[in-house]
Amino acid sequence: MNADHRVIALIDMDCFYVQVEQRLQPEFLGKPCGVAQYYTWKGGGLIAVNYEARNFGVKRGMRGEQAKELCPDFHVFHVQEVNGKANLTRYRDASADVFRVLNANFKLVEKASIDEGGKAGERVMELFQVEYIGQLRKYSLDALQTSMGEKDGYWLFNLTRGIETTAVNSRNLYKTISASKNFPGKTCLDTIDKIRIWCHNLAEEIFNRLEKDRAEVRNYFIKV
Template sequence: MVDKQHTIIRKIIHIDMDAFYASVEQRDNPEYVGKPIAVGGSPEGRGGVVATASYEARKFGVRSAMPSKEALRLCPDLIFIRPRFAAYKETSSYIREIFSRYTDLIEPLSLDEAYLDVTNDKLGIGSALEIAEQIKKAIFDELQLTASAGVSINKFIAKIASDINKPNGLTFIGPSKVETFIENLPVEKFYGVGKVTAKKMQSLGLFKGADLKKLSESDMVRHFGKSGSFYFRIVRGIDNREVQPHRETKSVGAEDTFPYDLTTPDEMYQELSKIAETVANRLEKNELKGRTLTLKVKFSDFRQITRNHSFQSLIGDQQTILETAKSLLNNVDLQDKKIRLLGITLSRFDLVMQAPQVESEQLKLFDS
């Protein structure tokens, strides 16, 4: 049983659209229905990246964030489609309108994902599970799309629950089930635990929540730094974070560590082009533009520098991002230097549209 003395019990729903970009494309283009499609960059030339893949493509192992060339190798019949962000935004706005029928406490994480606090819902339904069912039905009936939902007492559990029965899933984890659920949860399934941290946990003999629960908070902090306190609370079902309709995102960026050191300007420009595309896509998806662009450069000896440029007006298009990053790089002394990492970050945002901000913990480019 959850320690109620330290836990705030809320009614939280996490909604995650199923293969959102790909599903919108299949809805709007009947010729794609039932076929393996990937929304993202073309595999031609140096190749792009898959933003999302239809479930038909996923059967072949095609996944979000996968290089398009690798995706094509796995699925030779894969159809590549350039993103249509205007269509996705329009659909996302409609989905948010459906959410707002039930609550004003909506925290979008991206165009296709959001938390809803329905502890006190507008219609007086009272049951978070019933509200989640109604939202899923409205999305399907009105938009011909499916969504998966997780329902629980806090954001952490609801987020994980929404991923359990994808696609078109609905998972409810009530207060009496939370602690058992977390104890049996593999550490790599914990939201916020990346591959590196998961491997470290496993190397320490920590494979499930029950293993984490054996550690004291000081042990957690010693092994995992500041995140240790968060893990300590989470394995006990304690997550008192509120659903925040207007979270502030301070920066959006992307970086890449290369399999080999870059030594020529052409190589550097080609890699900057891919990074600029990723940043532009993230900005577009989350309806953001910024005024300050920062270039990050890490050399082969691990020395790191940053250079930035501020604009009078808001920018967010790929071409401006790329040309600015190239200009900043040209002002770096590269004589006899080798580069192992490049990164681009945009900051000082204003909203392009009056939509709630995405969660700053994890700015999602690739949808599930």
């Protein structure tokens, strides 16, 4: 299809982790909720918050207890843990359900994470003091290219006008898969036995995910 006549629909799975939990426990639909990872210090760290909770000032990154101070009716779902590590299987499975529906109805479906603009986005926001892409429309092509370079400036100029010719590529298979965990402070791995246990746990997680997806691995790496 000619890029000038195509239509690209963006489906944003808003506060997705919360939606997954509410689907399993519908009695919490319409109520302020969030998902926290780990049960440790002050109720765990919030990794997803729905709009009902955001209306009270609750934000991602807060602790569960802090959120309850702002919103006494706030309900916290906790990510399941397996072998002392967050188990995201529930959310991966729900995501797979969504893409099965999309792939059954559309020829081209590209999966992308758009929560953050990355370093390039941060640079644009800082240079031009903007929050939304549409706010760049007031800048001329010359101004954008002077600050961002000829190629990026031209791309931003077109983007603010709804012009984007990058092809949509179906990405149903992932190129990499990983499992990791941080061990700060007192949780550090200070013995060989602890290291062996966690190497086994992380390898087992990778194995289970590969087996479930019937995927084969060509190369593997260990990052310390």
